[in-house]
Amino acid sequence: MIFDGQEQARLFATANQPNMLTSVMPANVVRTFQKASLMVATAGRSVLNFDLTSTGPVIAALANCVTRVKADGLSKAGDFTKGAAKPAATADKDKQGSPPPGKPGRGKSFSGTGFVVSANGHIVTNNHVIDGCVGDIKGNLTGEAAMTLRVVSNDANNDLALLQAPPTATFKDFARIRDRSIRSGDSVIVIGFPFHGLLTSDFTVTTGIASSLSGMRNDTRFLQISAPVQPGNSGGPLFDTSGQIVGVVTAKIPALRIAAATGSIPENINFAIKTGALRDFLDNSVVPYQTAEPKGELKTTDIAGNARPYTMLISCNGTEQADAKR
Numbered sequence: 001m002i003f004d005g006q007e008q009a010r011l012f013a014t015a016n017q018p019n020m021l022t023s024v025m026p027a028n029v030v031r032t033f034q035k036a037s038l039m040v041a042t043a044g045r046s047v048l049n050f051d052l053t054s055t056g057p058v059i060a061a062l063a064n065c066v067t068r069v070k071a072d073g074l075s076k077a078g079d080f081t082k083g084a085a086k087p088a089a090t091a092d093k094d095k096q097g098s099p100p101p102g103k104p105g106r107g108k109s110f111s112g113t114g115f116v117v118s119a120n121g122h123i124v125t126n127n128h129v130i131d132g133c134v135g136d137i138k139g140n141l142t143g144e145a146a147m148t149l150r151v152v153s154n155d156a157n158n159d160l161a162l163l164q165a166p167p168t169a170t171f172k173d174f175a176r177i178r179d180r181s182i183r184s185g186d187s188v189i190v191i192g193f194p195f196h197g198l199l200t201s202d203f204t205v206t207t208g209i210a211s212s213l214s215g216m217r218n219d220t221r222f223l224q225i226s227a228p229v230q231p232g233n234s235g236g237p238l239f240d241t242s243g244q245i246v247g248v249v250t251a252k253i254p255a256l257r258i259a260a261a262t263g264s265i266p267e268n269i270n271f272a273i274k275t276g277a278l279r280d281f282l283d284n285s286v287v288p289y290q291t292a293e294p295k296g297e298l299k300t301t302d303i304a305g306n307a308r309p310y311t312m313l314i315s316c317n318g319t320e321q322a323d324a325k326r
Contacts, residue, residue: 001029003036003052013043018263034059038198046265110318113192113203113236113249114139114163116174116310117282117289121165124278125235125314126250127154130161133316139165140313142202149314153285158221158273159250160281161235163314172309175237176292177275178244182223186210188272189303190227190249192236193313203311205304208268210246215271216253222271223247229270237311238272242294243303247272 001009009032013023021043025033033039039050112129116122123139130137130151138146149163165171182188190206208227215222225238229252238247253269282289298306 001042002040003032003038030059038195046267108318109197109315111193111196111232111313111315112234113232114312114314115235115237115245115307116165116171116312117177117245118174118287119171120288121167121169121171122152122282122285122287122289123149123163123165123312123314124248124282125161125163126248127156127159127161128250129235129314130154130163130316131156132318134318135316137163137314137316139163140315141311142308142313146315153281155281158277158281160248160273160278162281162285162287173306174290174310175245175307176290177279178240178242178246179291179293181213181275182210182240182246184210184213186246187241188225188227188246189239189241189300190225190229190233190236191239191304191307191311192229192233192249194230194232196232196313196315203304203308203313205300207300211269221274221277222250223274225249225270225272226268227270228268235314237307239303239307240294241297241303243298243306244292244294245275245278247274248278 001011003009009025009029011023011025011029013021015021033052034055036052036055039052041048041050110129110133112125114123114125114129117124131154137149137151139149140146147166147169149165152162152164154161186209188208188210190208191203193203206228208225210223211226212224214220215224223238223246225247227238229249233249234251236249237245238249240246249270249272251271253266253271279289279291
């Protein structure tokens with residue numbers, strides 16, 4: 001288990017049912033668990049994410065219950081939740097922060113990935129990365145100051161959006177799009193900013209293959225890829241081994257829904273938008289992008305190094321309603 005992308009714990013568990021297991025946590029792990037907001041649990045090749053934002057008060061109440069029962073017995077435990085209750089000021093603040101019916105929800109930070117496709121500062125990302133943004137959309141190259149981006153166009157059907165950097169922004173390089181189709185079985189590289197704020201502030205690099213030339217229900221606009229993808233990778237570049245763009249990362253399969261329907265948790269099934277849809281979108285938006293033919297293979301480290309000047313963290317503020325829609 002990994003808590004908030006930093007603290008790690010290795011636990012032994014008992015499988016009670018095919019989809020359920022129990023584990024006794026040592027005290028030090030319980031303390032970490034209580035303070036954390038995200039837990040990533042790995043069992044074999046399965047990876048599951050748990051939102052722990054409401055866990056702390058529950059554990060505090062349970063601990064208070066155990067302490068009282070041990071000291072005075074069950075009959076005198078009383079209301080053991082009082083030790084975990086919020087102060088009145090905090091409760092009032094929470095009440096004031098809740099939106100009335102029909103009003104926008106509370107603010108929430110969104111993030112994804114994008115990449116520069118022209119010398120004029122045009123940036124491609126997913127439409128769902130910016131859909132629901134309130135206020136400015138920010139773009140950050142690693143180690144550089146944020147810039148405010150302008151929405152030029154979007155295509156909700158193909159989940160693509162085009163952003164524009166300010167005129168004062170300069171970029172050392174931009175991405176080139178592969179001029180021929182990728183083949184099933186070809187190696188691919190994903191670069192992006194998954195779980196930004198919990199994991200590294202730099203981008204991450206994962207590798208895999210193009211598993212299929214179509215997506216869900218034979219949708220030929222998409223590639224199926226085996227490279228690991230997490231929330232925050234959306235809108236990021238998918239590279240071939242020569243460092244050319246072969247797709248735009250867009251989604252991972254809804255594992256829990258598939259597991260509920262089939263009884264099996266899918267593994268290494270993610271999707272990217274093909275360059276055909278991307279090029280049509282850029283043509284319609286009158287963007288002067290460049291294509292390139294794949295030449296020699298590059299090391300993954302070189303591809304990542306070359307991508308650094310144009311792979312961008314995209315972030316904005318939105319509402320809880322927008323997050324539910326995403």
